[in-house]
Amino acid sequence: MSWHVRVIPNRYADSVRLMAISRAVRRRDGVSRCELGMGTPANLELLGRLGARADASPADLVIAVDADEGTAAEALRYAEQELSSRDGAVSAARARVRSLAAGMRELDGANVALISVPGEYAPLEAHRALSAGLHVFLFSDHVPLEAELELKRRGAELGLLVMGPECGTAMLGGIGLGFANVVRPGPIGIVAAAGTGAQESACLLDAAGVGVSHIIGVGGRDLHPQVGGLMFGHGMRMLAQDEHTETLLLVSKAPSPEGVAAVADHLPHGIRTVAAFVGWDGAEAPFEVHPTLEEGAIAAAGTGSPDISHLEREVDARRAITSGRALLGLYSGGSLAHEATTLLExxxxxxxxxxxxGPPRADGGHSLFDLGEAEYTEGRPHPMVDLDLRIGMLERAADDSRTGCVLLDVVLGLAAHPDPAGGLADAVRRAAERAVVVAHVCGTPDDPQDSERQIQTLTAAGAIVAPSNAAAARLALRTLR
Structure with missing residues (x-):
């Protein structure tokens, strides 16, 4: 196989669309790898490391396939056709827009701008949106911390939200952005510095029969001492003034003392506030704090924990099938991976x-991987969209007699894989022949993927499916005791 490259001048496509097309091309016979991206220096450097070369500018779109000589040309044509067909899916009644100003003319009354461009250009586009009076949902990564601070200061001064950078999930007035799940409306407003943490919290509330008013994502660095929780505070104040919000649920990995102080400084009066700070060490705080997403959601909803005694009995019965004593965790959600680790270690x-x-790799010992981290997503789609990496790791686990338990999440949502359980089922079935497979589906029955159908598929493949990520971690621990 060898690399074949095609450059399309002055063509832009957003990263979510490119990930979907890349995945479709890689599934074709004779194709080993496919990379689609804008011709930014970072993307061209990545292609160079892979052995491909492209002469392109940041305004150009690059298609690169590593394929057999006989199939490369057809794979490139297929990628171009997919780009054109997806462009054509846009309503003919609405001209394709290429600027923020044109978009505002086409969608009169819009008050949120969703920005997904290379990080070096993201601050400029976000400032333009703020100047136009729009809240900003900033999906882009690789935005300098100084630029984030400047954007959030300006947003706060203007009374506008700057959600991000690297914001993957939000829900405003029932409208989901990014990877958001479809949850019932209700009285709990979420402010989150953790994308899948927000998703898990919202889905647990939905399962408890308690809905969500809004989810304001702020990006993972908002509680960094230099940023000082600017959007955390702004989001809390906005929700405290919202007539549909009665309780605030704050979601983050355990912040530093400076981060806690920043939250406390911004804490609004007159509204109940609960925090789920994953890995919280129990230190005192001027508001109610819980160390897991599950406990935070239960406290906010005022409900009890789901009964998992039947799952515990199933774990006890299945332990006999394995002689392995090692855990393998394969996660697509960073917050979920972090929650599981804090419960297991x-x-x-x-x-x-x-x-x-522990060390980066373990030969026969316990290991857990967040496959959504940059080391695994550089040059390939996120594991919430592309299942190939996890499938390969599950297949290797099935061949390793040392593996006693496989722990994984399946995250649903508007921008996630259309049928993740179906895609993982064969690999789960193989792994379950040798090890106990414990999974959690983060989603709702109203999601496009239907959480109930996903649970049925995983159960039929031999997995034990827990009602929360924390419960899944506890079941995995029971397997290895």
Missing amino acids: PDLGPIAGNVGH
Whole structure:
């Protein structure tokens, strides 16, 4: 196989669309890898490391396939056709817009701009949106911290939200942005510095029969001392004034003392506030704090924990099938991976991988990986969209007699894979022949993927499916005791 490259001058496509097309091309016979992206220096450098070369500018779109000589040309044509067909899917009644100003003319009354451009251009576009009086949902990554601080200061001064950078989930007035789930309306407003943390919290509330008014994502760095929780505070104040919001649920990985102080400084009066700070060490705080997403959602909803005794009995029965004693965690959601690790390490000790306190790799020991981190997503789609990486790792686990338990999340949502359980089922079935497979579906029955159908598919493949990520971690721990 060899690399074949095509450059389309002055053509832009957003990253979500490019990921979907890349996945479709890679599934064709004779194609080993496909990369689609704008011709930014970072993308061209990545292609160079892979062995491909492209002469392109940041305004050009690059298609690169590593394929057999006989199939490369057809794969490139297919990618171009997919780009054109997806462009054509836009309503003919509405001209394709190429600027913020044109978009505002086409969609009169819009008050939110969703920005997904390379990080070096994102601040300029976000400032333009703020100047136009729009709230900003900033999906882009690689935005300098100084630029984030400047944007958020300006947004706060203008009374506008700057959600992000690297904001993957929000829901405003029932309208989901990014990877958001379809949840019932209700009295709890969420402010989150953790994307899948917000998703898990909202889905647990939905399962408890308690809905969500809004989800304001702020990006993972908002509680950084230099940013000072600017959007956390602005989001809390906005929700405190919202007539449909009665309780605030704050979601984040455990912040630093400076981050906690920033939240406390911005805390609005007259509204109940609950925090789910994953990995919280129990230190005092001037508001109610819980160390897991599950506990935070239960406290906010005022409900009890779901009964998992039947799942515990199933785990006990299945332990007999495996002689392995090692855990393998394969996560697509960073917040979920972090929550699982904080629950597992007190009993299992340091866990290897890119989340826990163990080494990067473990030969036969416990390991857990957040496959959504940059080291795994550079040059390939996010695992919430593309299942190939996890399928390969599950297949290797099925061949390793040392693996006693496989723990994984399946995250649903508006921009997620259309049928993740179906895509993973064969690999789960193989792994379940040798190890106990414990999974959690983060989603709702109203999601496009239908959480109930996803649970049925995983169960039929041999997985034990827990009602929360925290419960899944506890079941995995029970397997290995």
